[in-house]
Amino acid sequence: MSTSSLERYSDVLDVDDLMNRCMGNIDFACRVLQILSERCAADIDGLEQAAASSNFDQIYHISHRLKGAFANASAKHMSQLADEVCAASQSRNGYESLEKTQALREEWESFVTMVHTKDFPHF
Numbered sequence: 001m002s003t004s005s006l007e008r009y010s011d012v013l014d015v016d017d018l019m020n021r022c023m024g025n026i027d028f029a030c031r032v033l034q035i036l037s038e039r040c041a042a043d044i045d046g047l048e049q050a051a052a053s054s055n056f057d058q059i060y061h062i063s064h065r066l067k068g069a070f071a072n073a074s075a076k077h078m079s080q081l082a083d084e085v086c087a088a089s090q091s092r093n094g095y096e097s098l099e100k101t102q103a104l105r106e107e108w109e110s111f112v113t114m115v116h117t118k119d120f121p122h123f
Helices: 003-009 015-021 026-039 041-052 056-072 076-090 094-115
Strands: none
Touching: 015 026, 026 041, 026 056, 026 094, 041 056, 041 094, 056 076, 056 094, 076 094
């Protein structure tokens, strides 16, 4: 896969930033994204459960961890959404925590779909 073919995913990722972080190595960048898709799935599920039960401490811890993971993978919009979930949990706003978590889930689904397409490299 070339960097230009990764550009089609720019609605989910900051491709230029990701390539800089991965020193221009497209295979490494794709591997980072695959690992992210594998390791954060349980956190997304846990975040939804915590938000549904208004467990603000758990919401904060999970969303904060996701915010960093997404930022490291240059998934800036997901990182921003996770930050918004953090803020909602800190203000103990159950409605906003749930709403922002649902928005993050939608963005997550777009990301996972991207990583699991047949033309995305798998290692």
